[in-house]
Amino acid sequence: MSKIERQGLTRRALLARSVAAGALVVAGAGFIAAPNAAWAVEVRVISEHQMATLVQMARDIYPHDRIADQFYAIAVKGYDAEERKALVEEGVAALDAAAQAAGHADYVSMGWEEDRVKILQAMEDSGFFQTVRGGLVTGLYNQKEVWPIFGYEGESFSQGGYIERGFDDINWL
Amino acid sequence: MVAKFDLTDDSVVVVIGTGAGGGVLSNELAQKGVKVVALEAGGRYLPEDYINDEWESFGQLAWTDPRTTSGDWRVARDFSGLPAWIVKAVGGTTTHWAGASIRFQEHEWKALSTYGAVEGANLLDWPIDAAEMAPWYEKAEAKLGVTRTGDRAGLPGNNNFKVFEKGAKALGYTEVHTGRMAINSADYDDRMACQQTGFCFQGCKWGAKWSAAYTDIPRGEATGNLEVRDHAHVARILHDESGKVTGVEYFDKDGNLQMQKARIVCVAGNSFESPRLLLNSASEMFPNGLANSSDQVGRNYMRHTTGSVYAVFEKPVRMWRGTTMAGIVQDEAHHDPSRGFVGGYELETLSLGIPFMAAFLNPGGWGRSFTTALDSYENMAGMWIVGEDMPQATNRVTLSDVKDQWGLPVANVHFSDHPNDVAMRNHAYKQGMAIYEAVGATRTFPTPPYPSTHNLGTNRMSEKPEDGVCNKWGQTHDIANLFISDGSQFTTGAAENPTLTIVALAIRQADFIAREMAVGSI
Numbered sequence A: 001m002s003k004i005e006r007q008g009l010t011r012r013a014l015l016a017r018s019v020a021a022g023a024l025v026v027a028g029a030g031f032i033a034a035p036n037a038a039w040a041v042e043v044r045v046i047s048e049h050q051m052a053t054l055v056q057m058a059r060d061i062y063p064h065d066r067i068a069d070q071f072y073a074i075a076v077k078g079y080d081a082e083e084r085k086a087l088v089e090e091g092v093a094a095l096d097a098a099a100q101a102a103g104h105a106d107y108v109s110m111g112w113e114e115d116r117v118k119i120l121q122a123m124e125d126s127g128f129f130q131t132v133r134g135g136l137v138t139g140l141y142n143q144k145e146v147w148p149i150f151g152y153e154g155e156s157f158s159q160g161g162y163i164e165r166g167f168d169d170i171n172w173l
Numbered sequence B: 001m002v003a004k005f006d007l008t009d010d011s012v013v014v015v016i017g018t019g020a021g022g023g024v025l026s027n028e029l030a031q032k033g034v035k036v037v038a039l040e041a042g043g044r045y046l047p048e049d050y051i052n053d054e055w056e057s058f059g060q061l062a063w064t065d066p067r068t069t070s071g072d073w074r075v076a077r078d079f080s081g082l083p084a085w086i087v088k089a090v091g092g093t094t095t096h097w098a099g100a101s102i103r104f105q106e107h108e109w110k111a112l113s114t115y116g117a118v119e120g121a122n123l124l125d126w127p128i129d130a131a132e133m134a135p136w137y138e139k140a141e142a143k144l145g146v147t148r149t150g151d152r153a154g155l156p157g158n159n160n161f162k163v164f165e166k167g168a169k170a171l172g173y174t175e176v177h178t179g180r181m182a183i184n185s186a187d188y189d190d191r192m193a194c195q196q197t198g199f200c201f202q203g204c205k206w207g208a209k210w211s212a213a214y215t216d217i218p219r220g221e222a223t224g225n226l227e228v229r230d231h232a233h234v235a236r237i238l239h240d241e242s243g244k245v246t247g248v249e250y251f252d253k254d255g256n257l258q259m260q261k262a263r264i265v266c267v268a269g270n271s272f273e274s275p276r277l278l279l280n281s282a283s284e285m286f287p288n289g290l291a292n293s294s295d296q297v298g299r300n301y302m303r304h305t306t307g308s309v310y311a312v313f314e315k316p317v318r319m320w321r322g323t324t325m326a327g328i329v330q331d332e333a334h335h336d337p338s339r340g341f342v343g344g345y346e347l348e349t350l351s352l353g354i355p356f357m358a359a360f361l362n363p364g365g366w367g368r369s370f371t372t373a374l375d376s377y378e379n380m381a382g383m384w385i386v387g388e389d390m391p392q393a394t395n396r397v398t399l400s401d402v403k404d405q406w407g408l409p410v411a412n413v414h415f416s417d418h419p420n421d422v423a424m425r426n427h428a429y430k431q432g433m434a435i436y437e438a439v440g441a442t443r444t445f446p447t448p449p450y451p452s453t454h455n456l457g458t459n460r461m462s463e464k465p466e467d468g469v470c471n472k473w474g475q476t477h478d479i480a481n482l483f484i485s486d487g488s489q490f491t492t493g494a495a496e497n498p499t500l501t502i503v504a505l506a507i508r509q510a511d512f513i514a515r516e517m518a519v520g521s522i
Helices: A003-007 A047-063 A068-078 A084-099 A112-124 A127-139 A144-148 B022-031 B054-061 B104-117 B130-144 B159-170 B217-223 B270-280 B353-362 B368-375 B417-439 B499-518
Strands: B013-017 B034-037 B068-070 B226-229 B231-239 B243-252 B257-259 B264-267 B305-312 B344-349 B382-389 B398-402 B409-414 B443-447 B481-486
Touching: A047 A068, A047 A112, A047 A127, A068 A084, A068 A127, A084 A112, A084 A127, A112 B443, A127 B270, A127 B353, A144 B013, A144 B353, B013 B022, B013 B243, B022 B217, B022 B226, B022 B499, B034 B217, B054 B243, B054 B353, B068 B344, B104 B130, B159 B344, B159 B382, B159 B417, B217 B226, B243 B264, B264 B270, B270 B398, B270 B409, B305 B417, B344 B417, B353 B368, B382 B417, B417 B443
Parallel strands: B013 B034, B013 B264, B034 B226, B068 B409, B264 B481
Antiparallel strands: B231 B243, B243 B257, B305 B382, B305 B443, B344 B382, B398 B409
16 A cells, blocks of 8 residues: 555545455444455544644654564554544644655655654654554554564463473574 | 461561561571561462463452652553562462572672663662672572572573573573573472473462572461561551651551551562652651661662563574473673673573463564564574663652552652663674574564563662762661661662572671560560
8 A cells, every 4th residue: 555545545445445354343432354365454633644644653753664564553553532633633634744845745655754753753752653653562562463474472381381382492592 | 286476576576578578587587486477468279279371360469559650761651550470469469479589690799890880870889799699599599590600500491491401502602501590400398390381470389499488487387486467568667766666557467557566677578669668658757768868779670671572583482381491591690791791691481371472572562573473483483681780879769640549649650761771682683683593483472571670779788978878787777676678778689680689688687686686676
């Protein structure tokens, strides 16, 4: 999906894109998960553009090329709330203003990650940036669904630990 | 039969805290026929309750009541409300600890004599030595079932250890093994052998790791001499006109303020809560807090010179599989000032899961430098640095302006590295990275210290009353029936993980208290 598509998403089918096998369970206000190879998110308080910008910003802060947008969207879905609306409005406006000052239409339509990262670096000390970044540490990395992408296996107690399942199976030393 | 003592029973020993210090002390006293009321701020959790998920377990077990921080340590910036990662539960931090159980080296009991005066450091010799502690260490090792002591075999090495061992040996290190661990390598003392499950920090679901929660506590209760009250947060220690302590006030599980009378009070709430309690117990007679005529309560806070080194390799390591900390290099633990610092450090294997790695690898870090490290998580190995840090009078616990849920001032923890700490950490980073580079690491990460797990020294033991808070028995210099029973009594920190020493001191203290009670001197 291109940056333009990300910005031009419809209200109901925002951020539709294919996902790996397995049904995604997304239980959250305003978010609807499609079970088969596509998913959607609905925003209620903030705008589609603001949500799309947050997703892009989340990826630019913690870019993992093998992690699909849906996980970044889940990580920032909590910003679609009345009490965070002002923070998002102000933050996204600042991102877009910086993008426009650099000759782009807005933040999400900037083509290169490096260019977007420069904008983020300039606002690194802002409350908006630090709130979003801090929230992602748990919001993104504590999703059990992303762990296998890193090879992390999570708990092993239910399988009897690794005593007979490779705790010492390293073979390249 | 679990005992139930009356609030007005002034013959009991009240122990505050039930971890390595308080939990062991409570059981040891109960075994000797001494009546004990143990007050624990947290709840009761057993292996079937432990959760093998890092954040969920943190939510279940960690002490997350408010604390504040200051000083130039990075923890004060990145985790300003969380200076320590310790546990609020019956059994205390023995649920969370990794199990590394090594004795102090002989010279570490005499840091001032061995190292000489170090500018800016408040070094002191312990009023006890290695010979005096040897029999108590032996009892502690038998209690905990420490591997590679007695006739107990070592644990097998996991993948993380194998990488660490090969690199260490390539560098010429010789004191390299899977550690002396309070984690069973074979069934011992009604606890099963380690199943290499990982998640040692989240509470051992097999009970293979020693924890007071399912050993000393229930055994003490079985004597009929120990009553453990959980969700009991002690607010204040009370005293009479003669200056002897007479009991404690605590908030019970329903939030009601209770008063338990006592013949003796033993404080074992870890190195933040113990001095905080003494300071919060200030009275007209003791305006600076209890046992604080020396002005040393809260001072000399030590947290070990720590840090981690992670490294990425071309092929998978899967460091999270198996015992978290069963691996040690001890060659750098000796005192060798030619390295540019006094004291020494241990290197120990360590791993974190993805959720905690994201939080602790480089707190505040972002962008591709950070995320490409995590992308290689499966190929990562890790180790932890544990070194002796310098006691400094200005590194201290004081009362904060912030109040907790009971309206009590919380602990402010002020810490700044001593130049010796910085020199040691930099040396350890260099050696740790060299270990991994010797086995082909493609990238290494000198990772900053986490919120403290080893909290020491804020009620330190001293020969002279003016130098510290308690004497060689942990008995406070000022008040004969008030004892310090946790790591806060450490005069200096040594290079070793502190739990074994805390346990050995608790067993020894129980012997002293029971003896003195029998002759009626306290």
